[in-house]
Amino acid sequence: MTTSEKNRQVxxxxxxxxxxxxxxxxxxxxxxxxxxxxxGVALQTLYNTWKDExxxxxxxxxxxxxxxxxKQQNIKKGEVKPKIGR
Numbered sequence: 766m767t768t769s770e771k772n773r774q775v776x777x778x779x780x781x782x783x784x785x786x787x788x789x790x791x792x793x794x795x796x797x798x799x800x801x802x803x804x805g806v807a808l809q810t811l812y813n814t815w816k817d818e819x820x821x822x823x824x825x826x827x828x829x830x831x832x833x834x835x836k837q838q839n840i841k842k843g844e845v846k847p848k849i850g851r
Contacts (some may be wrong), residue, residue: 772831778804779826 776789778799789795792811801807805822814820820827 772833775830775832777828777830779828780804781824781826 773790776792776795778787778789778795779785780787780799780803787795787798789798792808792815795804796808803824805824806820811820811827815827815829817829
């Protein structure tokens, strides 16, 4: 499986107090921007106990998802990509 065929994990964070949504590429990236006091859970607790279901604290809701990307088409330098249907 090539890199373009892989679906990357996305961590969806919903901060309840502000009703704002944030998206991260990893759990540790989330803790670079928020403290465990902000989220109501420690980093290691999420690593040890969170599976696939939403993880809910009094302060936040955490969800795991997959980023689906378009398959990469390699076009040689100077080659013009044909337009379909025109």
